[in-house]
Every structure is written in C-alpha cells, then in structure tokens.
Amino acid sequence: MSAAATRPAPRWWLVLLGLVLAYLLALRLWFDLAVPPMGDEAYYWMWGQHLSWSYFDHPPLDGWLQGLVAALFGWSNFSVRLLTWLSLAGTLAVLWLWSKLLAPDDRLGWLVQTAVLYFTVPIIFMMSAFAYHDHLLIFFVVATTYAFHSFARDWEAGIRAWRNLFLAAALLGLAVLTKYNGVFLGVGLAAWIVWRPKLRGLYLTPQLWLAVLLAVLMQAPVFYWNLTEGWASLRYHFTERDHLNWGTPSLRQVVDFLGAMVASMSPVLFLALFRLPFLRRRSDDDARSLSLAGIVYLLSTLAWAIIALYVYIYVHWNIVAYAVLAPVVLRLVSSRLAMLLHIAFGLVIITVGLLNYTVGPMKLLGFGDTGAAASFGWPELAAEIVVQHKAHPDAFLAAARYTHAAQLGFQLHDADIAALNHLPSQADFWWDAAAHAGRDALIVADAGAGSTIAEAAPHFAGVEKLEDVPVVVRGQTVWTFEIWLGRDFKP
Numbered sequence: 001m002s003a004a005a006t007r008p009a010p011r012w013w014l015v016l017l018g019l020v021l022a023y024l025l026a027l028r029l030w031f032d033l034a035v036p037p038m039g040d041e042a043y044y045w046m047w048g049q050h051l052s053w054s055y056f057d058h059p060p061l062d063g064w065l066q067g068l069v070a071a072l073f074g075w076s077n078f079s080v081r082l083l084t085w086l087s088l089a090g091t092l093a094v095l096w097l098w099s100k101l102l103a104p105d106d107r108l109g110w111l112v113q114t115a116v117l118y119f120t121v122p123i124i125f126m127m128s129a130f131a132y133h134d135h136l137l138i139f140f141v142v143a144t145t146y147a148f149h150s151f152a153r154d155w156e157a158g159i160r161a162w163r164n165l166f167l168a169a170a171l172l173g174l175a176v177l178t179k180y181n182g183v184f185l186g187v188g189l190a191a192w193i194v195w196r197p198k199l200r201g202l203y204l205t206p207q208l209w210l211a212v213l214l215a216v217l218m219q220a221p222v223f224y225w226n227l228t229e230g231w232a233s234l235r236y237h238f239t240e241r242d243h244l245n246w247g248t249p250s251l252r253q254v255v256d257f258l259g260a261m262v263a264s265m266s267p268v269l270f271l272a273l274f275r276l277p278f279l280r281r282r283s284d285d286d287a288r289s290l291s292l293a294g295i296v297y298l299l300s301t302l303a304w305a306i307i308a309l310y311v312y313i314y315v316h317w318n319i320v321a322y323a324v325l326a327p328v329v330l331r332l333v334s335s336r337l338a339m340l341l342h343i344a345f346g347l348v349i350i351t352v353g354l355l356n357y358t359v360g361p362m363k364l365l366g367f368g369d370t371g372a373a374a375s376f377g378w379p380e381l382a383a384e385i386v387v388q389h390k391a392h393p394d395a396f397l398a399a400a401r402y403t404h405a406a407q408l409g410f411q412l413h414d415a416d417i418a419a420l421n422h423l424p425s426q427a428d429f430w431w432d433a434a435a436h437a438g439r440d441a442l443i444v445a446d447a448g449a450g451s452t453i454a455e456a457a458p459h460f461a462g463v464e465k466l467e468d469v470p471v472v473v474r475g476q477t478v479w480t481f482e483i484w485l486g487r488d489f490k491p
Contacts, residue, residue: 007106008105008106008109009106009109009110009112009113013336014108014109014112014113017112017113017116018112020116020120020343020347021112021115021116021119023347024116024119024120024125024350027350027351027354028084028129030354030358031129031354031357031358032077032078032081032084032129033077033078034077034358035077035357035358035375036077036375036378036379036407036410036411037077037080037131037406037407037410038130038357038375038403038407039371039374039375039401039403039404039406039407040130040132040403041080041081041130041131041132042080042403042406042407042409042410043402043403043406043425043426043427044058044062044063044066044131044132044133045066045070045080045131045406045410046406046409046410046415046426046427047060047062047063047066047067047426048063048064048065048066048067048068048069048070049067049070049415050415050426050430051063051064051067052225052426052429052430053221053222053224053225054221054222054224054225054226054233055225055233055426056232056233056236056424056425056426056428056429057233057236057237057425057426058133058178058179058180059176059177059178059179059180059219059221059222060177060221060222060225061133061136061174061177061178062083062132062133062136062178065083065136066080066083066131069082069083075410075413080131080410081129081130081131083131083135083136084128084129084130084131084135087128087135087136087138087139088128088135088139090139090143091128091138091139091142091143091326092111092115094139094142094143094146095111095114095115095118095142095326095327096111097146098114098146098289098326098327099111099114101149101153101285101289102283102285102286102289102327110330113330113339114326114327114329114330116343117269117329117330117333117339117342117343118325118326118329120266120342120343120345120346120347120350121264121265121266121269121322121325121329121346122263122264122265122266122345122346122349122350122353123264123265123315123316123319123322124138124322124323125346125350126316126350126353127316127319129354133178133179134179134316134319136174136178137175137178137179137181137182137319137320137323138319138323140171140172140174140175140178140182141175141182141185141319141320141323141324141326142323142324142326142327143171144168144171144172144175144185144189145185145189145292145293145296145324145327146327147164147167147168147171148164148165148168148189148292149285149288149289149292150164151164151165151168152196152199152288152292153284153285153288155198155199155202156196156198156199156284162207165207165208165211166207166210166211166214168189168211169211169212169214169215170214170215170218172185172186172189172215173214173215173216173217173218173219174218176215176218176219177218177219177221177222179319180233180237181300181317181318181319181320182320184296184299184300184303184320184321185296185300185320185324186215187299187300187303188292188295188296188297188299188300188320188324189292189296191295191299192291192292192295192296195291195295196288196291229429232429236424240424241311242312242423243311243312244310244311245310245311246310249309249310250308250309250310251309253308253309253311253312253313254305254308254309256308256312257304257305257308257313257315257318258305260315261301261315261318263349264315264316264322265322266342266345266346266349267345268333268338268341268342268345269325269329269332269333269342272332272333272338273294273297273332275332276290276293276294276328276332277294279331279332286331289327289328290328290331292324293324293325293327293328294328296320296321296324297321297322297324297325300318300320300321300324301318301321304317304318304321353369356369356372357372357375359473359474360376360473360474360476360478361373361376361473361478371448373471373473373478373479374404374446374448374451374479376471376473376478376479377469377470377471377472377473377479377481378407378408378410378411379411380469380471381408381411381444381469381471381481382408382411382412384467384469384483385397385408385412385442385444385483386412388442388466388467388483389442392440392442392485394439394440395439395440395441395442395485396418396436396439396440396441396442396489397409397412397414397417397418397441397442398417398418398419398420398441398442398443398444398456398486399417399418399419399420399421399443399444399445399451399456400420400421400443400444400445400446400451400452400453400454400455400456401419401421401423401448401450401451401455402419402421402423402425402426402427404419404444404445404446404451405417405418405419405427405444406419406427408444416430416431418431418433418436418441419431420441420443420455420456420459421450421451421455421456422450422455423450433489433491434491436489436491437489437490437491438488438489439488439489440485440486440487440488440489441456441460441485441486441489442466442483442484442485442486443456443463443483443484443485443486444481444482444483444484445481445482445484446479446480446481446482447480453465453482453484456484456486457486459486459489459490459491460486460487460488460489460490461487461488461490462486462487462488463484463485463486463487464484464485464487465482465483465484465485466483466484466485467482467483468480468481468482468483469481469482469483
C-alpha cells in the first residue's frame with residue numbers, strides 16, 4: 001500500500017497554528033529566564049556537580065549532561081534548562097523525518113499541525129519544558145520509534161537494514177539510561193514485533209538479540225553503581241519510597257491515575273484514542289505508525305494502572321505512553337473542531353501552569369500546585385543566608401528538604417548544602433556527614449510537609465530560630481521560609 005496523497009492544509013490555518021507555536025515558545029523562554037530552578041530541577045543540576053556512575057533515584061544520563069552544560073556555560077536559570085531546548089529541537093527534527101513517511105505531499109503542513117497538537121498536550125509541554133529527565137526521554141521515545149519503524153518498513157519490504165535496528169537499540173538504551181520507565185518502550189516494541197506477522201521472524205535472527213544485548217549493556221553504569229551501593233535504587237523504588245502499599249491494593253489510586261491522565265493529555269486526545277483501532281489505514285507507513293503507537297501506549301498505560309494498585313503513581317511517570325503518540329496525534333485529532341478544542345484546552349492549562357511559577361501561585365477551578373509558592377523567593381532567601389553566615393562563619397549550610405538544599409545551593413553556587421530530612425536522596429551519597437560532626441549549622445526550613453525544622457532537629461543538640469523570611473509576590477505573602485541555627489551536629 002503506497003502513501004496516500006494528503007490534502008495540503010490551507011495557509012491561513014498554518015499561519016494561525018504558527019502563532020500558537022510562537023506563543024508556546026515565548027512562554028517557555030519567559031519561564032526559562034525568569035524562574036529560578038524549581039526543586040527537582042535544582043536537585044538534578046546538582047547531580048552534574050557530583051558526577052557518578054549512576055544516581056539514587058534515576059539513571060545517570062541527565063546528570064552527566066547537566067555536568068557538561070555547567071562546565072561549558074556556567075550556572076544560570078537558562079543553562080539549567082538549556083538541554084530542554086536541544087531535546088525540543090531534536091524532537092522536531094525527528095518529526096520532520098516522520099513527515100516524509102506519513103505526509104510526503106505536505107510535509108510542512110503535517111509538521112506544523114503535529115507539533116502544535118503535540119506540544120499543546122499539557123503533560124508533554126510541561127515535561128519537555130522543565131529540566132527534569134522527561135524532556136530527554138520524550139526525545140528518545142520519538143527517535144527510537146522512528147528508527148525502529150524505519151527498520152520494520154525495510155524488513156517488511158525484504159530489505160535487511162540492520163543499521164536502523166542497532167540505531168533503534170542504541171536510542172532505546174539511552175532512553176532507559178535517562179529514566180527507568182523507558183523500559184516500557186522496549187516492552188512495547190517487543191510486543192509490536194509479535195503483532196506484525198511479517199516481523200515475527202525477526203525473533204529468529206541473531207541480530208535482534210545482539211541489538212537487545214546492546215541496549216542492556218548500555219545500562220552497565222547503573223548496574224555497577226547499584227552493585228557497589230547495595231542496590232540502593234531497587235530498594236528505594238520497591239521498598240523504601242513513600243506511598244507504597246504492596247499488601248493493600250487501592251482501586252482509588254488507579255482511578256486517580258486515570259483521571260489525571262485525562263486532564264494532562266486533554267479530554268479530546270484521550271477520547272480520540274478510542275478511535276485508533278477503527279481508523280482507516282491510508283498507507284503501510286500509516287498502518288505501522290498507528291499500531292506501533294497504539295501498542296506502546298496501551299501496554300505502558302496498563303502497566304502503570306496495575307502498579308497504581310500498590311504505589312501512588314504521578315501522571316508523568318507514564319510519559320512513554322504520551323510521547324509515543326507524536327507521529328499519530330494528527331490522525332487521532334483530525335477534524336478542525338477537535339483540533340481547536342484540544343488546542344484551546346491545552347493553552348489554558350499550559351498558560352495557567354506557567355503563570356503559576358512566573359507571576360504567582362494560582363489555581364484553575366480549585367486545582368493548583370500546592371508547592372508552587374515555595375518556588376518563589378530564593379534569591380532573597382539566599383541573601384539573608386549570606387548575612388546570617390557572616391554572623392556564624394563556622395556554621396555549615398543545610399536545609400530540611402533535599403530540594404530546598406539544592407535550590408539554596410544553586411543561588412549560592414554551592415553544590416555541598418546538606419539535606420537533613422527523612423526523605424532519602426542522592427545528597428545522602430555525596431555529603432559527608434561525619435566530617436561535619438560537632439559543628440553548628442544554618443538550616444533553611446518552612447511549614448511545608450516534609451520540610452519543617454522537625455526534619456533536621458534530631459541531628460542537633462538544640463535548634464534556635466534566627467528569623468522568618470517572608471516570600472512576597474504581588475504584595476501578598478505566599479510563603480515563609482525560616483532560618484534556624486542548629487548547634488552541635490550529630491550524624
């Protein structure tokens with residue numbers, strides 16, 4: 001089945017969508033320049049200042065790259081998020097390659113429409129804009145599926161283009177080296193081979209198993225680090241993290257996860273997914289892309305729904321499922337009315353979401369990020385810490401939460417702020433508690449869950465509040481940090 005001719009999108013429509021895309025990019029740039037690194041952004045930045053074979057809660061690739069960025073471009077709000085722009089450019093480049101297969105007669109029109117629909121998926125926009133690991137994973141998912149689709153296309157035509165298979169394996173290895181949930185992409189690809197009758201013979205070839213071996217061997221740094229650290233990552237994810245309930249399955253957690261998916265994808269796109277099995281296939285490439293996206297999405301979502309019975313799942317953990325929809329989102333949301341509804345929904349959520357971090361904490365229909373207020377006021381807090389440190393020059397610096405330690409450290413360009421809280425983190429591996437025994441400390445705390453002075457107080461003979469540092473946004477106090485003096489640190 002050859003590629004069917006596609007009707008070119010009208011110019012006025014592409015101009016309108018181009019304005020939407022420009023608006024999204026402008027929002028991102030404003031956020032990148034105006035907002036200091038949020039908690040996990042600063043935490044992962046610190047990984048780059050303490051290079052390691054792997055890290056406590058995630059694989060190492062993002063930490064390695066952030067270390068390179070810091071060495072080349074220094075510390076700034078923008079440099080923390082520089083990699084997100086590179087991964088965005090990479091994703092758009094791969095979508096341009098997809099356009100040759102899926103819309104050869106209107107490549108630019110397909111790319112513009114696909115890019116706008118894809119990046120107005122709220123969870124995709126947010127996770128590709130924030131300097132978490134997900135922006136890299138999004139790129140690797142889109143790139144891996146393109147490379148493997150290209151291999152499958154040749155295979156089904158009788159051509160053995162093994163280089164594309166090994167390219168897909170290398171990209172898959174990088175995906176898993178970014179986040180562990182990249183494994184679900186590999187599971188989806190394995191299932192897709194079974195789904196496509198012409199691909200099943202691939203399981204009988206040594207090249208496939210060599211490609212699998214390549215992807216696995218790329219995880220050697222993770223295996224080595226865990227082997228030398230008592231399998232700390234496995235223990236954390238399966239036995240030590242909060243919200244584990246292996247003995248008491250909770251259907252409510254599954255409902256919460258699925259409900260959050262609807263909102264984070266947009267109801268239009270979520271409902272459109274039910275059309276996927278019934279869409280008329282326009283070409284072999286179209287059929288392959290739809291079945292590949294559908295199988296990866298379904299298996300990843302089912303896996304997380306099952307896990308949600310026992311673990312509280314954050315909606316972005318299923319990022320593989322959302323990312324894999326990139327080449328088919330225009331087929332799913334194809335009518336102009338559906339596009340407008342999807343785009344309008346996404347723009348509202350995205351705009352309010354970013355204003356929440358740039359202008360001030362806010363809610364939409366009663367929903368909001370309760371931790372957004374704690375993202376403000378860090379330059380002012382750091383200035384107060386500098387003043388207090390002059391009065392207590394022998395005290396080391398600490399915080400009652402690991403993300404607060406990283407955010408304070410970013411403001412002070414200090415990668416060794418202590419994190420004194422019950423939540424385990426990578427900071428526990430690089431900070432030498434024994435070397436600070438008996439010393440006093442200046443501690444940042446607040447009234448937030450898991451970041452009060454009660455987290456740090458057991459490590460000291462006594463604690464004394466030195467001052468409150470209110471965070472004032474648009475004339476209103478939205479948060480209050482506390483600076484405490486802890487005396488005689490006990491590891």
